[in-house]
Amino acid sequence: MNAVIQCLSSTSPLVEYFFSWQFENLTARKKKTFVNAFAKLVVDLWFGESQSVTPEDFWDALCCVHPPFGKISQQDAQELLIYTLNGLHEDLTKTINNKSSNMVQGIIIRHTIRSASNTPITRFFQGVLSQTIICMECRRRSYKEDIFTVLSIPIPSGNKASLMQCLQCFFQQVMLTSTDRIFCSYCKTKQDATVEVKISKPPKILILHLKRFEHQGRVRRKLKTNVTFPLTNLDMSPFVTLYNVTLSEFHLYSVVVSIIV
Secondary structure, eight states: OHHHHHHHHTOHHHHHHHHHTTTHHHHTTSOOHHHHHHHHHHHHHHHOSSSSOOOHHHHHHHHHHSGGGGSSSOOOHHHHHHHHHHHHHHHHOSSOOSSOOOSOOOSSSEEOOSOOOOOHHHHHHOEEEEEEEEETTTOOEEEEEEEESEEEEOOOSSSEEEHHHHHHHHHSOEEEOGGGOEEETTTTEEEOEEEEEEEEEOOSSOOEEEOOEEEETTEEEEOOOEEEOOSSOEEOGGGBOGGGGGGOEEOOOOOOOOOOO
16 A cells, blocks of 8 residues: 555645645535545645654545455555545546446456546546457458556566567457457458557556466466566557657656565
């Protein structure tokens, strides 16, 4: 938890928003425990008189959002980050919906916030993935878009890999055959197809999650591959649609590393 909090407290646009206390206008009609606890924590970290901060209020609020975090067992840092972002987004959403939007979304490759509401979380962390699907029989194209806040990217096998190689694995064109074939609306039946994914709207702040586990049958194995990454000028242009290629350069400012002691 400490590592995730440190990363978020180093995210300048986010902490500047909470320093301005703009969110109080959104929370006046309804008590928002989670966003208030996070704001207090950030302010204590930056302006508190004590040399250390105990995030008890934030932890209690987080456990209300996702009760399993209250258990003694080890929890996943990436999952904690997702629930924190979703909890903040939920409390900052102007329109109160009956359905909760604090669920972790996305199977395998992406995690999204289930709301189109304009909050600092969506403005800073949300991007859009575009899929181009080509039927191998009629060659017709179809398109699909997915909102994401975190990209979970695979790690190539071996002792060493670069972050660019991980990204290439994620964005490489995939052939869907056999049981993975898609239904073609033109052919009126399931057909082999190719799928290519690109970022059509890059987020202002890009969160990448390296998938450290792979499954071989029923066996789950942790990868020990050493992944190298640039501190500045991460060029995402090969994976971004042409009309957004100028927004594709990123600089690293935070890293979370899980170490089992």
